[in-house]
Structures are given as structure tokens and as C-alpha cells.
Amino acid sequence: MTETAATGVIYGPREGYRDGLTRGLVLDLHRRMVRIRLFEESSGKLVETGDMPGFLHLYVGQEAVAAGVMSVLGDADQITSTHRGHGHAIAKGAEFRPMFAELYGKTTGYCKGRGGSMHIVDMSRGMLGANAIVGGGIPIAIGAGFASQYRGDGTVAATFFGDGASNIGAFHESINMAAVWDLPVIFVCENNGYAEFTAQSSHMKLEDIAERAASYGIPGVVVDGMDALAVRAVALDAVERAKSGAGPTLIEAKTYRYFDHQGIKGMRIPYRDPAEVEAWKERDAIKILEAIGTESGLASTEDFAAIWAETQADITDGIEFARNSPDPDPADILDDVYTV
Amino acid sequence: MTETAATGVIYGPREGYRDGLTRGLVLDLHRRMVRIRLFEESSGKLVETGDMPGFLHLYVGQEAVAAGVMSVLGDADQITSTHRGHGHAIAKGAEFRPMFAELYGKTTGYCKGRGGSMHIVDMSRGMLGANAIVGGGIPIAIGAGFASQYRGDGTVAATFFGDGASNIGAFHESINMAAVWDLPVIFVCENNGYAEFTAQSSHMKLEDIAERAASYGIPGVVVDGMDALAVRAVALDAVERAKSGAGPTLIEAKTYRYFDHQGIKGMRIPYRDPAEVEAWKERDAIKILEAIGTESGLASTEDFAAIWAETQADITDGIEFARNSPDPDPADILDDVYTV
Amino acid sequence: MTTRELTYVKAFNEGMHQMMASDPDVFLIGEDVAGYGGVFHMFDGLLTEFGDRRVKDTPIAEQAIIGLGVGAAARGLRPVCDLMFMDFIGVAMDQIFNQAAKMKYMFGGAVSVPLTITTAGGGGMSAAAQHSQSLEAWLAHIPGLKVAMPASPYDAKGLIVGAIRDDNPTIVVLNKKMLGVKGLVPEELYGIPMGVANVVREGTDVTIVAIARMVVEATKAAKELEAEGISVEVIDPRTVQPLDTDTIVTSVKKTHRALIVHEAVEFGGIGAEISSQIQESAFDYLDAPVARLAAPFSPVPYAPILENAYMPDAARIAAKVRALVERS
């Protein structure tokens, strides 16, 4: 008996995926990523200083995945997300004011202060919510994709989940059902190498989670999750496939989170080698895109600096807005339990 | 993108798996299968005539799977089973008297009348129980396998489940965990082509469920589930692998159930082509083994006839015993909820 | 407005047919609900009438079945997701209580989840511990969910229609042993709103609040007791969430005695909540402690002789009522 299964995984985007790159696209992806980066850094600090309640699972390091996938989706396309959901929301177009307000637990927040970080939502942009249950959003996404197919409206759904989540039952059930019914759903596994503090090698015997696609008779694609253009390219293929009626795709984006599982720093035990962290930071997604932009001549250092600055201003505005927003009234505590 | 994943599945047992066949083995496998066949036919009839309560998921047609696997296990090895569990129990050595008594709901039954068909158990033979929840027995089996590894006692665990069950979350979670920890567990998928009335092609996009093994980095083996010797051969390899510390194997046995999902006949809708049923019956496992026995000269028609007759006598005895056994006393209804 | 006799399951089935005909956003998924029409015939004929876009057999994957319903409902469709036996809820519970039920609240009201889950509960079939349970107490304890338990053919139709029309996640629990029970059912489409109890029978001495099939047993007991001069009011809450406390309390204020009957185990059953509410709201009216009659604290046993002893029935209900009357 041979113990190594042959694999049907596709590696990386198709050749020439950077061809025809435009200035607009570079700046669009850059803006999405910078917005995530700064939002996460600032909100992480606000919790650390005790200014903001709750606990946060920060997305820093993984920006290229959300930015790349979201850049091929429209507002009518739906996504479901995870406990690490800010990045998905921001890349999908969520605004800082109601996001910060939500983290501050204010009435002006996306959830009116009811949900907080782990339930960030923006229905108007097809962001069907973060989810505090690992794997919890995956079945919901196939429902969104089912609605697309049922209505024939040409929309698709994407669901984000981690390497750890790919071991939970809900993943298996959902991707199989989506495959059987050719639902227009993109399964995006953000493999950052760890489920909390447990390394991938301790939670599965695979190197490439995309291999699991074969169990459902659908394509599995591995992509560099630090290259937003590569992510975008494979996402485009998957969306095309979904829209053509051919069904779902499993995309595995190899990526990394820079901060701790929760919060910025909290490494109680040294579960990651500092050298490993540094090596990943060397391949920072924003740096990579900025290099592509300047080397291709499509964008300048000044263009990027402007985005950083303008985003920073947005951050300041968002925090200010949140702080000045009204607290919810405990008298309303029973509102919105039911639709009446 | 290519849609057909390459597959690492192993087909059939190794070459020469019938070499060195003995008379003892032929008769042993035959006896196990005949005992299942007659038990199932008679109990099916007893429910149809209203003599016995409950509803039964009969194992007729699939005998070679239970017989083949159980023939390589000892009493100290553990199994978990399904709603279709009589065959597993009998092949593992369960006796007719307490089995019939259980179906009749008598105190002399394996479960003292508390469990019935779907909870048949025989702890003394490592039969850890049938299970009325699809996939419910799979996590329990990895626990039994864990105990083997923890104690280092050289035993293994096997878990039986259907094609339909391979789509449920518990399967995915359990086989992954068993793989990660190299647990001595054999996953036996009895692919009879249907989950109740739903054909395999409607519940997954795979032909070979054994392909799913690759998702867990373990071997997947497809075997003819109508050939008890073939099943035995692949089970032997899997047990050897498990005992060597190399971890689990996924075996897919292609088989068929002759009767309806539940009971003998109840085909309210023609969900199976009668020609398909007949084609499978042509390859009946007991017929195949009898032919091997007589052709090899290891056993005679008379030998087989004796087994049929002796088993029939056992059936009669078992039913008689069950009918004459005492009913449980409702006053004891709360016994055995807790260990005190 | 023609009314005729239908079985409980046919009445339910008619409600499904009419709702699917009247609203193109209603669809049905579940195990063997299409080709086979559901193992209890609940969905007979729907595939033929509405086609395989709207009526679909699924893999065995209850998390995906319910979750798909949650996602589709959040996008404005009105899914009906079947969970064949109520006992299977354990493999799909997260999608029910953490997702479907909480989504609206967690999202600050930004979404509605008009999902209907259908399932079959209850014992009496020798189906043993994993195919006979009554778990409504769990469901009623989940803010955001509604839970209907029809106890007649009329309600089987009215409550499935009411549930599908309701904009909240709602579970309709059919009772397996009632599937063949007959009763009068109007032909036209009608819905029973969630939260409106049915006073099945009026009486003055004792109020029985009965759940699901126990309504039938309680009514039997009430007739028996009438002959003895004990006048029993039988109330069927129809939905245990929301619970029509007003109707129940008003009745007890009149009768001064109450008995709650259900099939689920007594400890932690919905009867505990009803009992508590009664004594909280009608304490000064009570001539005897509020009583409960339910299953003993064990899994459902297989042997018919044990299962019969396990489930409350008319005789035991009557005995309990007599004791209540004698007490005061």
C-alpha cells in the first residue's frame, strides 16, 4: 500500500495573471489592504489600553486574501466570515464609523452594539456576518449560494474559514452539498498555519488543504495568500466557474497572521518560532503590492503614501465618531429578538 | 482547471489473496454469512407479521463485509456499528438467543429489552453497539482505538458506516483525528449505493468514497464487498497497519442491500431498477464463497448444507427462547439510567 | 369553505402544497423529501407538483441542511428544511440555536430569518431512545426561535402555514403517533399564528395544559372524568415558544387547579416553565399545587410494555386529576 495519495491540486494562478494590470486595480487592492491593516492595528491597541471592550481576532498579515477575493465580488455577491472577520468586512466595503462604533458597543454600530467584533455584519454589501463558531458560517454561505442559483440572479457566495476550521464537520457537509448541487460558492480556506496555538501539522496530516477538494469532486487550488493579485486571479476563475453553473471551488490561500490568535501580543507560550514570524513579514502582502505598483510604473510611492494617510484620517474619524456615539438603552434590550 | 482529481486509491486486495485458503476459513466465513442471512430473513418476517415490534434495517446482501472484516478481529478488538447492525453483531459472535430476545423486547435480550434492533450490543465480544444516529458510532470507535493505543494492548477498533454516512460531519472529524494520532482504527464504508432512497450520485460527486482517505493522509482501499475473502484480505492489511502504529485505513466495500431500506419490502417508490437488484443478487456473497469452496475442493455442497441446516435450527431455538422469555417489569424502568 | 376529514399528515401535506403554490420563495430540502416524499409521507407529491428546483433531496448532512436554510432565509427566501426525526437535532443544533435564532439580534436587527424547520417527535412506535424523543424544552429555551407542536389535523395544516408565513425561524414538530389521526380540515389555505393557544374543551374544576399528542389523551381523560362529575378544561398551547400564558392563567384563575402533561421527561420539561408561570401569576387562586405528569427520568425504552408505562396516557391523567381534586 502506498501512503501518499496522488494529488489533483492546482498550484497558483494561471500564467500571466499579472498581465494587463491597471493602475486602478493596484490602488484598489492597496486601499483595501491598508484599510484592513490600519483598522486592525488601531482597534487592537484600543482594546489593549482598555478603551474598547471585547476581545479581537486581528486579520493583520492576511490582508491579501480578503482584498484579492473581494475585488472580484460585487455588493450583490454574499460572503460569510469567521471570528477573524474585520478584514472580510472592510474588504467587502464596510465603513469605519459603524465598525468602530460596533466595537465600542454603540447604537451607531453595524449591530447597534449587540454583536461586537465577532458578529460584524454589513447586509447592504452582502457581508452576511462574522461568526464566533468555527465553521459556523460555511453552511450559511451555501444557503446564500443556493439563493443565487434559485433566483438565477448571477450572484455568487464566498465563505472564508481557517485551516483549523477545515477539520470541523460543518465544512465537510457544506462543501459536499454545494458540490452535489453545483452551487455558486467559493470556499476560501485561509491557511495561516495555526488553529489558535496548534500548528497545522498537529491538526491534520496534509500539507495542502486544497487536496480535500477531491473528496467532493471539485477543483482545489493552492495560492500564495500574500499576493493579492494571485488571490484575485484564482478567485476570478472560481467566480467564473460558479457563474457558469459548474459549481464550487476550494481555494487554499497560504498566509500568516502577524499578531497573536487574539489581540496583538499575548504569546503566553512560544508556539511560533520568531524566525518564522519574521520570514512571513518579509513577504508582507502590502509591501509586495507596493513593489509591483512602483516597479510596473502604474503607481508611485506618493500614491501609496496618500492611501495610507487618507486611511489614517478615516481611522481617526471613525474612532471619534464611535466615541461620541450614544450607548444603547438597556430598556431596548428585547428589541430585535424577533421580527414582528 | 481540471475537474477530475487524480486518485490515490488502491483497488482490490493484493495479488494472490486467495492463496493458502483453508477449509477452516471457508467454513468460518460461510457460517458467519449464513447466520446473518437467516437471522435477517426470519426477523424481517417476524416484524412483517406483527409478531415482533420495532422496525428493522436488514443486512441481507452485505454479509461478506461483516464476515470478512470480523474474521480478522478477536473478541478484544472493538467495533461500532449502525442502524443496520445485526450483521455486524452476528459476525462478531453475538448469539441468536439474546439477539431475538432483544428484538422481542425481553429481559433476556442483549439490552434487557431497552434498546431493540438499533442498539444491539455485545460488550463481551467487543461489539460496542449499533447506533440509530447516522455517523454516531464513528467518533466512538476512535475512542475505542484510542484506548488500545493508550494501553498499548495490541487491539484495534473497526467502525462500520454507509455511503450516506460518509457525508456527515462526524465522519470527517473522526477520521481526521484518528489519522493525526495514528490511531489503530479501520474505517469500513459499506457502499451499498443508497442512503435510504437517495442514490450515491445524488449525495456525492464521487464514484469511490475511498478517495476521501487522501483528505486525511491515509490509505483508501476499494474492495469488492461481495467477496468475503477480498474483504478479509484488505482488512488484514489494515489491521496490520493499525497494529504497527502506522494509523488508520479507509476501506470502501462495494456492496448492495437486497431488501428495502427498512423491512423486507416496502418499496413505495421504484427508487431502484429491478434489473440492478437482480444483477447484484447474481453476485451473491454466499454463492460466491460456496463456489470458491467447492471449486477449490476445500468444502463440499454437504458441508455448506450442514451449515445452513444447523443455523436454521439455531434460528428456531433463538425465536423460541425469545418468545418464552419474560417481559421487562415497568417497575424497573429507571434502572440503569445511571451507574450507582 | 369546504371542510372534510383528513389525517394529520395529509393535512400537513396540504398546507405544504398550498404554501408552495402561493409563494414562489418557498422551497423544501431534506433527506428523502423529494423522490420519496419523506419517510412519513409528509411531503408526498411536492416533487411532482413543484419540480426539483424547489423540492430537493439532500445528502445526510443536517448541519448543511439547516445552515443552507439559514443563509437562504437571510437572503429573503422562505426555506423549509426537514430534520427527519427530532432526535437528530444534536447534529444540527449549532445552526439552529447559535445561527438561525441569534442572527437577527446579533446583527442589531439587520436581517430576518424566515426559516421553517419541520421534524417529527414523540414515542409510541418502539423506535427506542434515539428515535422517540420530545425535546421541545430545549427549543423553547432559545430566544429568537418559535416552536409549534400541532395536536390535530386542523393544527397540523394551520401551524405549518403559520410557520412558513412567520418571519422568524420556526420549528414545527409533528407527532409521529398522530400521523394517521383524522379530523376536520378546511380546504382553503389558512394559517394559525404562533402563540395562540387552543381551548380544546371548557371546564370549571381543573385546567389541563397538554402538549402535542397528550392533548388527545387529556381530552379522553376529561370525558371520562365528566362522567364522574369532574369538569376539566383542556388547553393546547399549540406553540411552546411563544407560550400563550394569558389563556392558561385565565383558565387556572377560573378552575383553581392545574395539571400539565407532556411526553418529554418531567425534569426540566416545558411543564416546569408552565407550572412556574401559573404559580407566579395565579398563586392566590390555587387550591392545590400545580401538578405535572410526564415521562420518568430515563431514555425512551424499546420494549412496548416499558414504553407504554413510560408515556402518560388518559388513565394516568385522570388519576392525577382526581388526586388534585381530592387534595383541596
Place this chain on the structure above:
Amino acid sequence: MTTRELTYVKAFNEGMHQMMASDPDVFLIGEDVAGYGGVFHMFDGLLTEFGDRRVKDTPIAEQAIIGLGVGAAARGLRPVCDLMFMDFIGVAMDQIFNQAAKMKYMFGGAVSVPLTITTAGGGGMSAAAQHSQSLEAWLAHIPGLKVAMPASPYDAKGLIVGAIRDDNPTIVVLNKKMLGVKGLVPEELYGIPMGVANVVREGTDVTIVAIARMVVEATKAAKELEAEGISVEVIDPRTVQPLDTDTIVTSVKKTHRALIVHEAVEFGGIGAEISSQIQESAFDYLDAPVARLAAPFSPVPYAPILENAYMPDAARIAAKVRALVERS
């Protein structure tokens, strides 16, 4: 017999250490319980002390985690399976209620399942709707299961030891907001058996039955009320299944008034069962209806200002007690 101050979580941790040292059949599995020692430090030091054969990190796969425990327990080991947050129970419910709890009964007594499940429940951390729940009412409604809810460091140690020693599947629910609470804890190994309530404080006017952290709030309220001349008896059932009804009823027969307090939503909470049992057993002793104080019927909200309003506290408990005393 040295006794010293320990935090709740350290006391629990000591119990784990001592049980693993005393019984080689005890092992621990769960997400991040080994290398990290559990996200709440519950399992600190166990990997170092007992090695990776007995202390194991799992994939995220709660069905497999609990199910593995069931199978290993059926083979005579004494597994401790951690379910990080109580809210995650929905993905593993089948293994808990249909398998672990029913196995012995379904199999006619042929097996015991000495499984311990550890988890953390309760609110007060701004962890929102899916990380703050108190779901003990579900668990207490399952025949075959036992459910412990320590409300002090002493009990955190004693109940985890008692649970591991118990031959039945038992869930120990730690309260997240109590992790750092200090109290006196003996150094030696001791176990508290399941089903024995703790009379935390004696009193004569009102009995408060409080669950988990509410014991602390109730005790605070009792002290406040003492100054007002109201004497409150505080009872901590310690385990909600089995429930020590005797101790509770005896107390209420003395005080004639009862209030039950818990963090879970009131509707269908364990308070309903306790209330029902009190009025069934002590009806003639009651000077006022048995009262309940618990969470309103909504998911747990995120904003601290909402969550504070959501959870019962000493002030609201005291107000409720005053109302009870004034009523009669």
C-alpha cells in the same frame, strides 16, 4: 490538611493535577489544552507533568473530541474532554445526549461511561451571544447525564474531582467570570459527590437558590438584606443534575419564601424546574409565589451596558427578595 487561598481556576487546575496523578486511566484531550494549557489556564502544567500520551491537543472537531471520550470511557478509561466554551455544545450535542448519556440505558446496563466533559459558561466578558451562554437547562433535561456548576474555588476543585471519579458522564461547567475569584482550598485531594447542595448561608425569612456565579451575587445581597433585618438562606445546588431537592425543600419549609437566581434566560431555565419542585413539595408552606430572577428572553448582548442590565446582580436580587417579603 493545609488550606490556603487559591483562585477558582487554580483550584480546578489542582484537582486535575491530583486526579491525573492518582489515576493513570485519566487523560485529557481538547483544543489547546496541552501546549497552551487551555485558553483559560485551566490545564496549565498538565502536559509538562503528564506528557503527551495523557494530555493532547486536538483538531477543531468537537464531535470527535466528545465521541472519542465516549468510546474510551466505554472501554474503562476516564477521559476528560474539554469543550472550550459551553456555547460550542451545539456542534457536539449528539455525542453528549444521544451517545454518552444514553449508552448505558440503551444497552441494558452493559456499559458504564465514566466520561467528564469540562467547559466554561456564563457572561460578563463582552464576549457576545455565542461565547457567553448558560445552557445548563438543556443538560439537566438529559437522563443519564450529571451536571456540576462550581460556584467557589473549593467547589471548582471538589467538583472536578467528584466528576472524574463518578462512573457516569458528567459535565463540569466553570464560570468564566469567576476564574480569578479567590477562596480557601485544602491542599489534599478531595471530591464532592454529585447531588449534594451547599447551604452557603443560613437564614430564616427567604431561601435563595442560586446557580454558579449567582451564588456570589446572592450572598452579597443576603449581607445587604441582613442589615435591613431580612434573614436570607442561600443554597447552591452545586449540581443541577442530580438536583438536591431535599435540601432546597427543607429550607423553604423553614423560610416560606423562595427565589431562584441564574444567569440563563428565565424561560425554560433550570429555575423553572426548581420552582416547580418547590411548589409541588412545599405548597402549603409558601407565603408567596416562588420567584425567579434570570436573564430576559434575548441572546446575550455585546455592549457592556446592555450585558450588565442582562445579568442578575446583587442589587436586583435584593430588590426581588424585598418584594417577596413585602408580598406576604
